[in-house]
Amino acid sequence: MYKEKVARLLSLCLCLGILFIVDLLVGSVYISFSDIWGAISGSKSNEIVNRILFDIRFPKAVTAGLAGAALSVSGLKMQTLFRNPLAGPSVLGITAGASLGVASVMLLMGGVLGNVSVAALGMSMSWVIVIAGVLGAMAVMSVILLVSTKVNDNIALLVIGIMMGNLTIAFVSIWQYFSAPEQIQDYLMWTFGSVGGVTSFQLWVLAFNVLVGLVFSFLLAKPLNMFLLGERYAQSMGLEIGKSRIGIILVSSLLAGTITGFCGPIGFVGVAVPHLARVWMKTSDHKLLIPSCVLIGVSIMLLCDVISQLPGTNATLPINAVTALIGSPIVIWVILKSKNLKRSI
Template structure:
């Protein structure tokens, strides 16, 4: 009877926490919707909200220019921002759990650089099939080629980092090794650029600034399918990620095949970070910052809650960054990397200053 009463008391204690998490997730969902509408409304060309709603609901518009701007530019860009924010946030969450490192993320441990190398092979390659012009001519086939190249580059680097983590237990040293690996890859790309054609160099440099507006509607279909598969794999691995929080030894004692789990995480992370990097360029700090914001807001380390939360908050943050990058009312557009750095850098500094508290969420 006492045990039953204690169980009821514990359940009652959990109810306020559950309610607060539901409210938090609901607010994040609402934020995504509001920021999505703002991203569609704001821009160098003013389009009334009523006209945008008519276009989105299929009623069309008498202003053909507005119709083309919304359908061909702003809608693909806004949905690319949602996909980018969700994918990078979830991949960062997985990496922080896998390496038990609060500062792990695609841009820090070289995963983004590996994807950049895969894209560089396509853009700077000397053969006819690997030129960027040929990629554009291939249409959907070229889009899948970008996904394969960038995801493969990400997977190779992540395997290398996992290999290093088996020998290096210190988180700080592992971060330094990841940065050195990233610098090595960037050096290889720089040498390759030196021997490439000026047109290819210019196009690659523009890609490195990061942009959400370069994804066409056809490419958005490929990107959406890839991200959907990656996030689905992440949901499948949520139980294993929770066990990894208790250590690999405990997870192995529970009958978990660690090799298969790591392979699943590698595949999902490579798809998520690789595809976004391939289509949008290297976008930093989102993968590090958003998981910590979710843990702090929800006060939980349960990946069954954190994964959907990271998707929503990452999408909201990326939409906000896109709105700022558009410089509403002006013709210029900021590199999205600059905006994400302004948003993510304070969070990373907060993680470093509060590292002892942050590390407690990994144990």
């Protein structure tokens, strides 16, 4: 049994490696595998290839991988905590909170006055948008954490999170109604999602946040396994429910909020990948599900990035549209296949 699990994880690693290389190969400019190998090994120097590879395609592929890993693990924890098979990173309004933060920048500071203010701070607009997105997610997260200390029922907390998300979306909609058309257009472009707008320095910040979130997620594997058997059982085993719930929400918020701030709202990955991981690994043990979610999430996002490039053309699809096209059928398939969806968690 142990060898089988290891073999399944290794097969996911192989799939990830292949998709990563394919993602580097695909783009508006043709680059052969030998050119990529020459650039990486240093045996074949070509300034144009190096710039395209290391300044554009490699950061984009790494960003896609980090987004897939973060959203998938965040979705897995939300589904376990709330015992809801359709829960995802946006279930607590975290994504909506990040959207509110970004909207406050694009719709309030998108004009000439706002650009002057941003320049006065010595910051680029992209950094302001990222910071606003993370702060928006943290603001909603803080409210949820405060509520979680007063509410002991996970279902009630789930409903409150959904209502928080609806409230923030309502604020954004009202804001859009009173905003100029060009400001609305910029915000709508952000909502499509993108993994190609992260600079090299921003990538380090993104990678640090995601890696910290993933490390803490692994540390939460044991409490998550206890939650599978019910809160009463977990409590009888000595688990502090309140602190564990806060820890899970905090780490999920860090992962989902960071990705939303840097890449925009990317849907369906966090909902679909945990189900794929359970089906592939044939287990509910989070010590195996978390690494498998990371590997499958990275692979799915790399595949979505390849598809979004529309190989053979110069056009690029919004990444959010591609994740929906792939994620929605997966969720429908899982629901149809499972006789009792709730028991699959």
